[in-house]
Amino acid sequence: LAKTTQPISMDSYEGQEVNITCSHNNIATNDYITWYQQFPSQGPRFIIQGYKTKVTNEVASLFIPADRKSSTLSLPRVSLSDTAVYYCLVGDFTGGGNKLTFGTGTQLKVEL
């Protein structure tokens, strides 16, 4: 299983760019990297997914270096509403996903 490591917490201010890095040294060839956002008392919500290089959507960017042993979620110009826990998920989605491994999550706190 690909074990993942994330910072436990990060603090930022509104309008800043936030980068959260996830380490996954033993990522397997078939593994994708997915990031989720979770607010208190809610289920996680999909943010972005990638396999290699860079992926961008309307809310975030995901940077994956060539060796794929880490990934960085980039949130541009955060606001108070981005305060949440962010999870890195690495896994082989084939075969039902029983090898999915969530990181411990990073609590992002955004202040004025």
Added chain:
Amino acid sequence: DTAVSQTPKYLVTQMGNDKSIKCEQNLGHDTMYWYKQDSKKFLKIMFSYNNKELIINETVPNRFSPKSPDKAHLNLHINSLELGDSAVYFCASSQDSRYEQYFGPGTRLTVT
């Protein structure tokens, strides 16, 4: 309409009891999952179910059993509840094993 719904939202019960949590998705997805989130917010996959194929995380006690009456439902049965089973349980679904997962709101189980 709620994409992934779970009932009940809260469940308080005593040790040794048997309980069930229901999950329904109206997204037409082929794969459904059950996750357990403990008090430290660590999110761990328990089961995935795709086209009647059940894949079990080997660390899950056999007191836990998923039951799928049809493609839109994946219920979780728990026998002989223990104090350590107290957690928030999330149901999720995805189009197939490679796509983003949609999570339900969670069921907070408290065993006394």
